[in-house]
Amino acid sequence: MNSDEVLKYLQTISNPRIRCPADIIDDLTKFGMLLTKWQNVQNLVSRETLSDLWKRHFLDSLQIIELLDSKDEVLVDFGSGGGLPAIPISIAYRQGALEYHLIESNKRKASFLKTVRRTLDLNIKVHGLRVEEFCHNEISHIDVITSRATASLARLFELAYPLVTAKTRLLFHKGVDSSEELDESRANWHFDVISYSSKTSEAGVILEIQNLQKHIS
Numbered sequence: 001m002n003s004d005e006v007l008k009y010l011q012t013i014s015n016p017r018i019r020c021p022a023d024i025i026d027d028l029t030k031f032g033m034l035l036t037k038w039q040n041v042q043n044l045v046s047r048e049t050l051s052d053l054w055k056r057h058f059l060d061s062l063q064i065i066e067l068l069d070s071k072d073e074v075l076v077d078f079g080s081g082g083g084l085p086a087i088p089i090s091i092a093y094r095q096g097a098l099e100y101h102l103i104e105s106n107k108r109k110a111s112f113l114k115t116v117r118r119t120l121d122l123n124i125k126v127h128g129l130r131v132e133e134f135c136h137n138e139i140s141h142i143d144v145i146t147s148r149a150t151a152s153l154a155r156l157f158e159l160a161y162p163l164v165t166a167k168t169r170l171l172f173h174k175g176v177d178s179s180e181e182l183d184e185s186r187a188n189w190h191f192d193v194i195s196y197s198s199k200t201s202e203a204g205v206i207l208e209i210q211n212l213q214k215h216i217s
Contacts, residue, residue, distance in 0.1 A: 001055035044082030061085030079150035148173040153181035170209035
């Protein structure tokens with residue numbers, strides 16, 4: 001897959017808060033150049049997937065947009081790493097339409113995210129700390145929490161629980177073990193879930209979780 005195919009995908013998205021698809025592609029290209037440059041000194045993505053950025057990373061991130069509500073304003077991303085899915089989503093939205101908080105404890109990766117923010121003038125805030133240390137008091141509410149290839153579902157629930165409200169949705173990229181992880185999580189958690197097939201992997205899914213509650217012993 002190349003940029004032209006991602007462009008065609010963007011043109012199918014009907015969302016007034018999304019920028020001109022051609023402008024999105026331009027900034028994704030710049031992001032890809034930065035990611036490739038920094039990959040030489042910091043492992044931001046799997047080396048095996050670096051040659052397929054447009055499908056494995058950019059499109060895989062952008063598909064989240066179709067699951068966002070028109071009223072969503074504040075997103076938080078756990079373990080942002082190379083900025084996926086947060087950076088492509090932020091690039092796609094018009095300036096000021098979406099506020100994204102990226103949490104990344106690795107200092108070099110956090111520095112990379114800050115460089116991308118400055119270079120592309122994105123409406124993101126980079127927090128160089130662990131998720132457990134994240135203080136959300138400065139945020140009035142969190143609409144969506146995202147995470148891609150960060151931790152098990154049970155662990156993500158533990159991290160997200162202190163931050164969620166009745167209106168918060170969790171959008172997590174998961175792979176072939178998603179059903180098993182869901183079953184294991186139900187031992188300690190109650191939640192509503194919708195599973196969406198991934199556009200980039202036959203085994204991949206996007207799990208949309210709502211009404212997360214911990215079982216009372």
